[in-house]
Amino acid sequence: MEEIKPQLLKITFDGIEVEVEPGTTILQAARKIAEADDAQAHIVPPAMCYYKPLPASGGKCRACLVKVSQGSAKDPRPMPKLVPSCITQVQDGMVVENSTNPGVLDTRKAIVEFLLINHPLDCPICDQAGECHLQDFAFEHGSAKTRYEEERRTFDKIDIGPYVQLHMTRCILCYRCVYTADQVTNKREHGVMGRGDASEISTYIEKSIDNDFSGNIIDVCPVGALTDKTYRFKNRVWFTKPEDAHCNCEKCSGKVTLWYRGDEVIRVTARKNTWGEVNEFICNTCRFERKKTSEWVLEGPSKVKRSSVISANKYGSNLVKKPDFALKLAASQFKKIDDGREYVTDEETIRHQSVENNDKANHRSLLANNN
Amino acid sequence: MAKKILTEHINVPGIETFDVYRQHGGYAAVEKALKTMTPDEVVEEAKKSGVRGRGGAGFPMGMKWGFLAKPEGIPRYLVCNADESEPGTFKDHHLMRSIPHLLIEGMIVSSFALGAHKSFIYVRGELLYVVRILEQAIAEATAKGFLGKNILGTGYDLELVVQPGGGAYICGEETALLESLEGKRGNPRNKPPFPAVKGLYQSPTVVNNVESIANMPWIINNGGDAYAAIGIGRSTGTKLISASGHIRKPGVYEIELGVSVDEFLNSDEYCGGVRDGHYLKALVAGGSSVPILPAHLITKTANGEDRLMSYESLSDGGFATGTMLGSGGFIVFDETACIVRNTWNFARFYHHESCGQCSPCREGTGWMEKVLHRIEHGHGSMHDIDLLVDISKKIEGNTICPLGDAAAWPVASAIRHFRDEFVWHITNPQEASRPGAVYMGDLAVA
Numbered sequence: 001m002e003e004i005k006p007q008l009l010k011i012t013f014d015g016i017e018v019e020v021e022p023g024t025t026i027l028q029a030a031r032k033i034a035e036a037d038d039a040q041a042h043i044v045p046p047a048m049c050y051y052k053p054l055p056a057s058g059g060k061c062r063a064c065l066v067k068v069s070q071g072s073a074k075d076p077r078p079m080p081k082l083v084p085s086c087i088t089q090v091q092d093g094m095v096v097e098n099s100t101n102p103g104v105l106d107t108r109k110a111i112v113e114f115l116l117i118n119h120p121l122d123c124p125i126c127d128q129a130g131e132c133h134l135q136d137f138a139f140e141h142g143s144a145k146t147r148y149e150e151e152r153r154t155f156d157k158i159d160i161g162p163y164v165q166l167h168m169t170r171c172i173l174c175y176r177c178v179y180t181a182d183q184v185t186n187k188r189e190h191g192v193m194g195r196g197d198a199s200e201i202s203t204y205i206e207k208s209i210d211n212d213f214s215g216n217i218i219d220v221c222p223v224g225a226l227t228d229k230t231y232r233f234k235n236r237v238w239f240t241k242p243e244d245a246h247c248n249c250e251k252c253s254g255k256v257t258l259w260y261r262g263d264e265v266i267r268v269t270a271r272k273n274t275w276g277e278v279n280e281f282i283c284n285t286c287r288f289e290r291k292k293t294s295e296w297v298l299e300g301p302s303k304v305k306r307s308s309v310i311s312a313n314k315y316g317s318n319l320v321k322k323p324d325f326a327l328k329l330a331a332s333q334f335k336k337i338d339d340g341r342e343y344v345t346d347e348e349t350i351r352h353q354s355v356e357n358n359d360k361a362n363h364r365s366l367l368a369n370n371n
Numbered sequence: 372m373a374k375k376i377l378t379e380h381i382n383v384p385g386i387e388t389f390d391v392y393r394q395h396g397g398y399a400a401v402e403k404a405l406k407t408m409t410p411d412e413v414v415e416e417a418k419k420s421g422v423r424g425r426g427g428a429g430f431p432m433g434m435k436w437g438f439l440a441k442p443e444g445i446p447r448y449l450v451c452n453a454d455e456s457e458p459g460t461f462k463d464h465h466l467m468r469s470i471p472h473l474l475i476e477g478m479i480v481s482s483f484a485l486g487a488h489k490s491f492i493y494v495r496g497e498l499l500y501v502v503r504i505l506e507q508a509i510a511e512a513t514a515k516g517f518l519g520k521n522i523l524g525t526g527y528d529l530e531l532v533v534q535p536g537g538g539a540y541i542c543g544e545e546t547a548l549l550e551s552l553e554g555k556r557g558n559p560r561n562k563p564p565f566p567a568v569k570g571l572y573q574s575p576t577v578v579n580n581v582e583s584i585a586n587m588p589w590i591i592n593n594g595g596d597a598y599a600a601i602g603i604g605r606s607t608g609t610k611l612i613s614a615s616g617h618i619r620k621p622g623v624y625e626i627e628l629g630v631s632v633d634e635f636l637n638s639d640e641y642c643g644g645v646r647d648g649h650y651l652k653a654l655v656a657g658g659s660s661v662p663i664l665p666a667h668l669i670t671k672t673a674n675g676e677d678r679l680m681s682y683e684s685l686s687d688g689g690f691a692t693g694t695m696l697g698s699g700g701f702i703v704f705d706e707t708a709c710i711v712r713n714t715w716n717f718a719r720f721y722h723h724e725s726c727g728q729c730s731p732c733r734e735g736t737g738w739m740e741k742v743l744h745r746i747e748h749g750h751g752s753m754h755d756i757d758l759l760v761d762i763s764k765k766i767e768g769n770t771i772c773p774l775g776d777a778a779a780w781p782v783a784s785a786i787r788h789f790r791d792e793f794v795w796h797i798t799n800p801q802e803a804s805r806p807g808a809v810y811m812g813d814l815a816v817a
Contacts, residue, residue, distance in 0.1 A: 058561075059729075060771070061729070062729055062770070065769060081769075087561050107769055110765035115734070117738060173727060173728075173733065195723070196725035196726065196736065197722070197733050197734060197736075199726075199733070
């Protein structure tokens, strides 16, 4: 019997056409484009709360908002507002603007600002540094300065068990760990308490989170709010070497990544895909108690993305955009200090002076070298 | 006297009891609908009447009913949203407390139209005594055969459940209400799917406001066309307005939509004018979440036309010079009201009530409140004003539910219309932070 294939839907995302199956979300369509062409990876909307293996996640952080400029071929009216790409399903003929729409980028900048109101930028001492989705999101879409000058919320540390450290001050309330506890573990012991910006992840009267799959809430946390107590403060991720390995585990698939410092396994995590999502959740025994190479069958080094902090200087100068001419011009207009000199603001003169200054500097350095 | 649909018998002694309500024509609509009409005919009457959702959104009720999915073998639900918590709005409370059988009758007729056999009334958690009044009314109606199995021998069954809410404003948002009703945390759901497709317990559900449902008995008794003949344009029928603030006669009034704002505010039949010795400064026409209007835009639109109490006329001019009818919370401010303090007060409410699920609302409402607190207490700076406008723009339209918009609009509109008052607070910090100090423009400071 001939297999009946569902009719594919055509969607235009940032001017790139792609065909996807019915039920695909806009975010999945964008990821499909990036998977086919690595050069387009930058167009994929960021996702802080959406996590594909966790049904019903998404729609909360609003980081992935995109503009739907045409709903569908049948009903070409534009959608009334920005929509969350992670939960909005595509329609045939849909036209989506993401990195091509200044309004979307502006909103995304605002979302970074909102999220950083109550998330401390303590990356130098945070165990998640280098693997933090918010760090990447802020780097790619945020502004270097904040306009927030009020008091920020802080929390006392709560002990939630032997393996996981909850640092509520860093939590951005993405609800991923709550969904994990609900869907992956056999016992849900924590949830969200309180309302508004007083909401917090908490257990019932400081009970501990103690079940065989509780460690997975560490893997799904996009920031450093939930960290591994057996690994905390032992190392920085960019000094470690990930190796894929497996074992015959009775409780889970046993497919993990071992994180080496020299010959020592200092951390075990589930394997993650390109989008930082785990493929298969693992049990606590594999994660916390098997830290000898002899307990594992090694498969070889894990594939590391070119943009990862492990393979390259992700936040280094090679990826930072140099200030362009417009910025220089704006700066010259801003600094109007009356010191008796005449300031010029027209582009041509500034460019001319800039070339002259460079020539002078080159000349000086040439003289210095010759001497 | 204007036409009364909901409050015609509200002052009759004992109207809260079944017998007195029945003597005044009560439950005639149930008899007519169940015995002589089909559910589709009832829906058709609702469509003809043009009655719009009275909870604030103003979406046509009949059209909403028409969207209800009707898959085989899956129950359908009607949920009455009685979680009225908008500051300045207290009309549903008045209706349920004074004439509970009107809502019960409307629920029976509406449930019959939608094919629902179990319906819910979700009452604001703070109004526990109203829960008892409604339960008493349900018990009476059940004893008389108007609720329960085989109503009036027509074969139609209906169970009516009253559920007190958890005391959170957000539970008045229809999807958060459904979550709360299911026993979960009152967080709004992402839409789509809409409740008409997947609502309570993943079944097709209609959520309607108390006042909308209470209109149904009159519509059935008199016909949708008769209802549509009342009012003006697409704003058909009557509307309950809860008037409060600096007026001579605060209270709940039933108006025919289309009466002028001037008449409603100043006539003795309604508010009776601004309190003696004072003059009008500002108005919030539809509950705290709608944009505030300054005196010169209240009785006349920007085009110089008379401003009417209708969905269209109040929103004339968009948010630049107009506002919204909303839930009908008519709050009047005279010149003794400090707009900055009032805006801070509203912002404090929305900050407290944000559910905390999505980032812009969770973080933005708190930020706005803190900046407004600073300005009101004499610690503001000039760039705070633009900062507030910018924050409100970044919240508006970017959240899961309309609470974000509700928090953003009062702040943005207050700055739009009363910017000089904000500037005065910042440039005269010592004077402005003095208790009772009010900006008087060119006049002396009180």
